[in-house]
Structure formats: structure tokens, C-alpha cells
Amino acid sequence: MAQVEPIKAFTDNYIWAICNEHDNATWVVDPGQSQPVLTFLNKSNRALSGILITHHHWDHTDGVAELLLQFPNIPVYGPKDSKYEGITHPLTQDDTVTIAGMPFKVVQTPGHTLDHICYINDDLALTGDTLFSGGCGRLFEGTAEQMWHSLESLKQLPDTCQIYCTHEYTLANLAFAHAVEPMNKKLSDYIKWCQLQRAQDLPTLPTNMGNERAVNPFLRSDQADILAHLPASLQSTPNSLWQKFALLRQWKDNF
Numbered sequence: 001m002a003q004v005e006p007i008k009a010f011t012d013n014y015i016w017a018i019c020n021e022h023d024n025a026t027w028v029v030d031p032g033q034s035q036p037v038l039t040f041l042n043k044s045n046r047a048l049s050g051i052l053i054t055h056h057h058w059d060h061t062d063g064v065a066e067l068l069l070q071f072p073n074i075p076v077y078g079p080k081d082s083k084y085e086g087i088t089h090p091l092t093q094d095d096t097v098t099i100a101g102m103p104f105k106v107v108q109t110p111g112h113t114l115d116h117i118c119y120i121n122d123d124l125a126l127t128g129d130t131l132f133s134g135g136c137g138r139l140f141e142g143t144a145e146q147m148w149h150s151l152e153s154l155k156q157l158p159d160t161c162q163i164y165c166t167h168e169y170t171l172a173n174l175a176f177a178h179a180v181e182p183m184n185k186k187l188s189d190y191i192k193w194c195q196l197q198r199a200q201d202l203p204t205l206p207t208n209m210g211n212e213r214a215v216n217p218f219l220r221s222d223q224a225d226i227l228a229h230l231p232a233s234l235q236s237t238p239n240s241l242w243q244k245f246a247l248l249r250q251w252k253d254n255f
Contacts (some may be wrong), residue, residue, distance in 0.1 A: 014167070016164050024047070024139065027100050030052070031051060034064075051085060053131065055165070076088045077091055084106050085113045091106045107150075109127075110142040111137060111151075112128075124163075133169075133204055135177070148241065148245040155209070160188075
């Protein structure tokens, strides 16, 4: 399997570099800045083979134009009908692409934005701003019901599947998760591990799907007591799992 390496960007973004050691193919995911990518390529003596985009937001796309000046003939894969106009190879649900020797399936995951897609296989998933460790993306364009369905589709991945999202939001997400489930022992242990990682300026990512099913409240709306600590201002009687998810997302928005 290809190697996946983090390239830090802005204050808390990761641009993931997918590198195949056999043929030196190197792809990057959501390059919001170009210079960190160019520095990585120069240090590792690599050329850029292509770019993957998950959604149109500027902090995931603003570096593309500059990278194309340096590597003018590379493909830019991304969602069909996106507000971002720099995509050369538009993708939609169930399309397949091979990146650095690895096959990925495309899944549409509206919620954070309407155009959001993720690139998945059983070994790793590039989840952009849909699924974070301990959290999920804020609903800027989609509905809570859409995001719940998107997360449910990702939730079907194997426990061992490595999850590569694009922000170091983990500790903030886990603070909310602990408010939701203060007695969750796996969550408490994970918080301690993440605190040690960040104290050494190391990423908390990738996570894996088994861990997220155990600690991420937005994947746990099927738990009977997931709303036990919901603030009084949000109290209602949800009739479905997505409505329970919606209450959690409202709580997190004002946490």
C-alpha cells in the first residue's frame, strides 16, 4: 500500500500526500496552500502526479492554481457540479479512481457542503470535512438528515480502515464528545492519547473507523442514552436517528 504523509497548512489543516514508493507517484489531497506542498516535494525529491479535491471551500482548493503552474498537465479530481471550477476530472457517486496504485471508490457525502465527496477503500478513507476524529463537519449547505446519511455510509467501513480528514480538530471535538458521554471509558483513554500526541506536536490522525464508532458521538446516535446530557434548551423528542444526530449537531454548534 502507498504511504500517506501529512503536510501541515494554515493553522490546523493537513494536506495529505499519497506516495507510491515503487513508481514515485505522489498525489495530494485538498491543497489549500501550494508552498507547503512544493516544500514537501522538493525535500523528498518528488514530482506531483495529481490532486484530489473533496469540496469547494477555499482552504481545500486555493493552492491548486499555483501547483498547476509548476505541474501543468496533472489531473485535478473532484466533485461534479462543484462551485470550484478548477476540476479537470469530475466525479460522482460510485466512480472509481486509482491513486498512487490504490483503487478508491467515490461516495457523495453532502452535509458540510452539497458537493462534498470522499474517496474510500477498505484500507483508508479520505474524508475531507465530513468525518473528523471525534466529530463531523459543520452544516454550511446541507441538512442534518443529509449529513447523518453521509456519516452512516462511511460508518460501514471496516474497523481497521484508516480515516484521513483534513483538520486537526480532534481535542476540541473530544471535549464535546466527553460532555455527551462522560462515562465512556474508551473516549477518556483516547483523549489522554491525543493530549500526549499534541503535546509533542504530533498529529492525532489518522484515526480508524473502529475507534470512531466507539468515541464519536455523531456516529453514535443509535445509542439509547446519547442524549442523556442534552442541554435543557435543546430538549425535544426525536422520532428518528437523524433527528437525534441533528440535536447533537445543534449542541456542538454552540458548545
